[in-house]
Amino acid sequence: MNKNLLELIVSLVLIGFSAASLMTVGMAEDTASPFLLAxxxxxxxxxxxxxxxxxxxxxxxxxxxxVALLIKKRCWTTQLDASHEKRRRILxxxxxxxxxxxxxxxxxxxxNFVAVTAVFLFVMFRLxxxxxxxxxxxxxxxxxxxxxxxFVYLSHLTx
Amino acid sequence: MSETILxxxxxFQLAVTDPINLLLMVAGTFLGLIVGALPGFSxxxxxxxxxxxxxxxxxxxxxxxxxxxxxxxxxxCGGSYPAVLLRTPGTPAGACTALDGYPLAQRGESGKxxxxxxxxxxxxxxxxxxxxxxxxxxxxxxxxxxxxxDLAVIGMLGLTMVSAFVRGNMVRGLIGVFIGLLIxxxxxxxxxxxxxxxxxxxxxxxxxxxxxxxxxxxGMAVVLSDIKEIGSVSELVSQKVSLVMPKLREVKxxxxxxxxxxxxxTLVGAIPGVGAEGSTWVAYATxxxxxxxxxxxGQGAPEGILTPESCNNANxxxxxxxxxxxxxxxxxSTAIMLGAxxxxxxxxxxxxxxxxxxxxxxxxxxxxxxTIIMFxxxxxxxxxxxxxxxxxxxxxFPFILVLATLGAFSCSNSMYPVYVALAxxxxxxxxxxxxxxxxxxxxxxxxxxVIEANARMALITNSGDWSVFVSSWWxxxxxxxxxxxxxxxxxxxxxxx
Numbered sequence: 001m002n003k004n005l006l007e008l009i010v011s012l013v014l015i016g017f018s019a020a021s022l023m024t025v026g027m028a029e030d031t032a033s034p035f036l037l038a039x040x041x042x043x044x045x046x047x048x049x050x051x052x053x054x055x056x057x058x059x060x061x062x063x064x065x066x067v068a069l070l071i072k073k074r075c076w077t078t079q080l081d082a083s084h085e086k087r088r089r090i091l092x093x094x095x096x097x098x099x100x101x102x103x104x105x106x107x108x109x110x111x112n113f114v115a116v117t118a119v120f121l122f123v124m125f126r127l128x129x130x131x132x133x134x135x136x137x138x139x140x141x142x143x144x145x146x147x148x149x150x151f152v153y154l155s156h157l158t159x
Numbered sequence: 160m161s162e163t164i165l166x167x168x169x170x171f172q173l174a175v176t177d178p179i180n181l182l183l184m185v186a187g188t189f190l191g192l193i194v195g196a197l198p199g200f201s202x203x204x205x206x207x208x209x210x211x212x213x214x215x216x217x218x219x220x221x222x223x224x225x226x227x228x229x230x231x232x233x234x235x236c237g238g239s240y241p242a243v244l245l246r247t248p249g250t251p252a253g254a255c256t257a258l259d260g261y262p263l264a265q266r267g268e269s270g271k272x273x274x275x276x277x278x279x280x281x282x283x284x285x286x287x288x289x290x291x292x293x294x295x296x297x298x299x300x301x302x303x304x305x306x307x308x309d310l311a312v313i314g315m316l317g318l319t320m321v322s323a324f325v326r327g328n329m330v331r332g333l334i335g336v337f338i339g340l341l342i343x344x345x346x347x348x349x350x351x352x353x354x355x356x357x358x359x360x361x362x363x364x365x366x367x368x369x370x371x372x373x374x375x376x377x378g379m380a381v382v383l384s385d386i387k388e389i390g391s392v393s394e395l396v397s398q399k400v401s402l403v404m405p406k407l408r409e410v411k412x413x414x415x416x417x418x419x420x421x422x423x424x425t426l427v428g429a430i431p432g433v434g435a436e437g438s439t440w441v442a443y444a445t446x447x448x449x450x451x452x453x454x455x456x457g458q459g460a461p462e463g464i465l466t467p468e469s470c471n472n473a474n475x476x477x478x479x480x481x482x483x484x485x486x487x488x489x490x491x492s493t494a495i496m497l498g499a500x501x502x503x504x505x506x507x508x509x510x511x512x513x514x515x516x517x518x519x520x521x522x523x524x525x526x527x528x529x530t531i532i533m534f535x536x537x538x539x540x541x542x543x544x545x546x547x548x549x550x551x552x553x554x555x556f557p558f559i560l561v562l563a564t565l566g567a568f569s570c571s572n573s574m575y576p577v578y579v580a581l582a583x584x585x586x587x588x589x590x591x592x593x594x595x596x597x598x599x600x601x602x603x604x605x606x607x608x609v610i611e612a613n614a615r616m617a618l619i620t621n622s623g624d625w626s627v628f629v630s631s632w633w634x635x636x637x638x639x640x641x642x643x644x645x646x647x648x649x650x651x652x653x654x655x656x
Contacts, residue, residue, distance in 0.1 A: 007593035014334070021341060025355060032353035040351060044618035044625065048353035051611045052344045059337040066330050090387045097386060098585060101379070101560055105577050121557050128389050128553035143558060151565050155216055158572050159565070
């Protein structure tokens with residue numbers, strides 16, 4: 001997918017996000033102080049929802065403008081600058097990094113910090129092309145222990 | 160004037176009499192030089208990882224900020240090492256240095272090239288400090304007498320300038336700003352207690368944890384963006400570098416180009432969101448055009464290294480002026496430093512000079528001291544950076560991810576900020592791919608609550624009269640400037656399309 005097409009999709013998503021914000025901002029009325037709310041509305045007519053509504057409306061307008069500009073440029077016809085193989089590799093590495101980091105953060109509360117961090121580091125080094133397993137393992141374990149000493153033992157981080 | 164001099168001395172006293180502060184500045188500058196030397200790593204990334212960690216370690220606010228100041232100063236100079244030795248700048252602001260630094264290194268004078276870079280960086284850093292020390296008290300006195308309506312308009316002007324000057328077109332810049340503004344509204348409203356966009360989730364009642372969002376944007380998103388660099392090998396132009404520091408007579412010979420670079424750097428630094436990158440090229444072009452033999456440039460001319468490097472570091476002094484007087488950050492790094500002030504319970508707005516003058520002047524002292532430390536560390540540890548430059552990102556990126564996770568966790572000793580950081584990391588990565596810079600988003604998150612609170616306060620104190628925003632000539636002038644910037648840049652965007 002080329003960048004302009006991605007930008008088009010993101011702009012459309014932002015329009016949806018802003019529209020949802022417009023519809024849901026009023027839900028906060030129940031939590032507001034009625035006295036303060038009435039007082040504010042009598043002075044200038046603005047309240048807790050005014051600025052979020054303004055931001056959402058402007059964002060819809062800006063994203064619509066951006067969509068119009070991209071469609072005018074025929075964004076889907078732009079040539080990509082990297083080879084197909086290279087792009088696939090980068091996308092795969094990026095996705096894998098994101099997923100592995102998410103799994104690491106999900107496991108952190110349940111598994112020993114040193115163990116899960118060492119495994120995470122080891123897997124990441126291998127993912128990024130480091131093939132010397134002994135070196136990967138040594139650096140991963142040493143790094144995890146160092147983090148534990150600095151952040152958990154000395155700084156009392158309750159991870 | 161005498162009061163200002165007294166404050167300057169007390170700032171130095173606060174910064175250096177505590178040996179911990181001195182140690183932190185040395186450590187920060189050293190870390191900054193390393194971060195700057197590594198292509199793809201940036202000062203916002205290093206500072207943002209340090210931010211929650213220093214807070215968790217219960218360091219005093221001034222100590223944490225001095226550490227960050229050291230990183231901020233060191234990064235700009237550190238970027239010149241790969242620019243000279245690899246023709247790959249360590250920071251975007253160092254791209255210009257490669258034009259003359261690399262050819263000079265190819266002629267076997269890499270030590271001299273790095274010496275020029277360190278000299279230029281130090282000159283620019285000191286110049287920027289002088290400007291900051293002159294203008295911060297003056298602007299501070301004006302700012303403290305500001306009314307809520309003034310502050311609301313200043314905030315709007317700051318955001319408009321960020322969106323006008325950030326890379327890409329203004330439409331993308333404004334989209335970034337308004338995304339940040341909308342994110343900044345999450346949480347309990349300060350005026351009437353309404354819980355905006357919390358959807359019953361208790362953690363969202365206090366809004367998005369700012370430090371975690373910064374870790375996501377400047378830490379995780381950068382790793383995701385730079386994954387494409389893994390595996391690429393850069394060839395060092397020389398494996399052995401002996402630093403050759405320019406002599407004093409060369410400082411006298413090249414003072415004009417360094418001063419021009421420094422002037423551009425400080426001026427541009429004071430404009431929010433612009434950053435040092437653009438100013439280095441303008442300064443370089445100015446010095447080249449004024450030279451009798453402009454064909455020397457690009458072939459290893461010393462002025463081609465001194466000008467952009469002095470511009471780079473002078474930028475630091477420039478960014479201090481709006482940050483310390485108006486609470487408007489000049490770039491990503493100062494945005495994080497403002498976040499640090501908020502985290503430590505210090506109001507970083509216009510009252511900072513009045514309420515915490517010791518902190519302001521200690522920060523300014525830290526700027527000068529870090530610049531001097533940078534000169535000596537850069538001089539004596541040059542060979543070490545050759546080793547740093549050879550390191551593969553495949554080793555460094557996983558450690559950055561773990562550090563970012565720990566940094567986010569230390570915000571509140573819970574996993575919630577970690578998930579926020581991860582989410583913002585993905586969001587920041589996608590936005591960067593689309594050409595929407597994260598700097599306007601961060602500034603929108605910081606300035607949005609300031610603008611809203613002051614605008615609503617202005618209406619309350621003026622009985623709902625909207626004309627208060629144009630009732631003085633200078634407020635009307637600033638709104639006019641906002642309109643002009645918006646109209647001209649939007650017109651340029653549509654014309655280009």
